[in-house]
Amino acid sequence: MIIGRRSLLLGAATTLAGCDRLARQESVRNALFSAENFHKWAQRSLMARDALAAEFRPDQISPVFRANGTANPNTPEYKALWRGDFADWRLRVDGLVARNLSLSLSQLRTLPHREQITRHDCVEGWSAIGKWRGVPLKTLLDGAGLRSGARYIVFHCADSMGNGQPYYESIDLIDAFHPQTILAFALNDRPLSVANGAPLRLRVERQLGYKQAKYLMRIEAVESLAAIGGGKGGYWEDHAGYDWYAGI
């Protein structure tokens, strides 16, 4: 009994087409997408709440830190801020907080910093190591005072993706108050470049690259993600079906 190469290929292609058809069914899709919940539960059970992502030595830093996603927001508003060296840029902190905040870059720079050399893991598979300096998100959230009911922190960005949809991301309070979760204004001892998210980007080191929102404009504390964007908690989650929990 000899199975020809052609029929093997045909068989493989047919089975894969079957899997494709299966994945279009709502119930199968839901089952596939629900694996995220298992992974989140398993990882959160295995790791201490404040378990740190690995930090590296200065000689382990990538020679070039690859920038990904939006390379420049290129909106009139952003260009005006950039021309003024971000002197007129303000970070708003609002939503379910006791006090709304509005902070300039120089105010952020006077707050206590954290410096960390960490590995950025893109969902595509590549990694880059860089040295970040920034203000722990916890400092701002403590300053604003989270109201009871706040469950997620949403990051609104200055850039829009190809289809005109604004970029945004969100994390829960476990990651929001994690010691390595910082709002970074410097990469490798230089102010953040435009391609890497000037003037301020999020670092949430136990998750993949698409969570590291760039060009931050506003931080909002919310109870539910349902009313924001497409309701799935982030641009890629809404438009491409990426997992909201990106520790996987």
Place this chain on the structure above:
Amino acid sequence: MDSTPPRPGSMVARHRLSTRAWHWLNALLLYILFTSGLGIFNAHPRLYWGQYGANFDRAWLTLERFPGWITLPGHYSLALSRHWHLAAAPIFAFALLAYMVWSLANRHVGRDLAFRRGELAPHHVWQDILDHARLRFPTGVAALRYNVLQKASYIAVIFLLLPLLVLTGLTMSPGMNAAWPWLVDLFGGRQSARSIHFIAAFALVAFVIVHLLMVVLAGPVNELRSMITGRYRLPGPRA
């Protein structure tokens, strides 16, 4: 227990239910894992050694994207490939763990897979290689025992290759790397682990190709039946 050996041509019990169930579950899951894995690889078809690696760094392997007929889904969708891969992976990993524990406990490993005295002697191994090369398969009751090459490859796959795939796979996850930092260190960094994951996947494909070839050459109907029903017809003497 009846001590007379079964005669050639008679039907005998060969594979346990646990072996058969695990075999077919693996056939399905590894198919999904490999094809969705190629879909994920297509997002960045370059491999590196060390802690970091991106477009500006030196890759040891750069490929074109794998074609749609062998990726899951058939069009490029990193999100869907990841959903398939990450849904199948935990089932595969826990089934592997359960099978390893179960086959040690029921003595499948000790009785059927462990090498016996003398089996590893060079002349014996060489004879086995010659038999394989000449496609002389054992007959009678000898066909019920695994030969030394079979034992070596099954042990290598179950206890080395498959766990290596699971463990390197875990280190792709930044959350797991925070939980178990020693694991990614063991492989020399995340990009090394990604390379090892890729190499191990193709080593497994090589095993599957040889495995399927051997099934076809040894008598596909009898071999398939024994892996489905557990019952195997003892081959008679060679003509």
